[in-house]
Amino acid sequence: MVYEQIKKHMTESLPFVRLLGIRIDSIGAGTAEVSMPDDGKLHNHLGTPHAGAIFTLAETASGAAMAGGFADLIMDMRPVAKESRIQYQKVAKGATRASGKVPGDLAAIRAQLKDEGKVAFPVNVDIFDEHGTLAAQVQVDWYLSAKR
Template sequence: MVYDRIKQQMMDTLPMVRLLGIRIDSIGSGTSEVSMPDDAKLHNHLGTPHAGALFTLAETASGAAMAGGFAELIADMRPVAKESRIQYQKLAKGATRASGRVPGDLAALKAQLAADGKVAFPVDVDIHDEHGTLAAQVQVDWYLSAKR
């Protein structure tokens, strides 16, 4: 299945993601679920998941959702994260998971890509801890163009 290939490609080419123990649990058409274990090596001075680890979790979820949204085209595309914004809501405690989603109309985004050879769009991500607490909300703006 194409989503499994995307998942494997991401895990093979993103050593930082593997270093943090991040796992891509699922990819769908413009969606993703990604998780990170609770590990003392990833904690901050408060004993909770470090902001940098949470950001990497969210960026991974955004990339997986972006790739899932363009699954049939992504192998020939050059995706670049242009900008990111993160709003920390509460301290995360324990293992964390991130849910990514492309909020726009995927058909319209693909039509723009076909017409212009490039497209820019946001991906929204919510990070929850193992207790269900919303720890952070993230938006990553992606730029997608054909490989040269």
């Protein structure tokens, strides 16, 4: 399946993601589920997951959701994260997971890419800790164009 190919490609081409132990659990059409283990090497001064590790988890989920939305085209595309915003809600405790989703009408975004050869759109990500507490909300704005 093409989603499995995307997971494999992302895992192999993102060494920092591997370093943090981040796992891409699933990818769908504009969606992704990603997880990160609880590891003391990834903790901050409070003994909880470091903000940088949480952000990397979110960025990975956003990229996987973005790629899933363009699964049939993504290998010929040049995706670039343009901007991101993170709002920390609660201190995350333990292992974390991220749920990413392209909001709105994915078909319209794909049509714009086809018509204009490029498109910019957001991906929303919710980060939960091992207790199911919403720890952070992230929006990553992606720019997608054909490879040159």
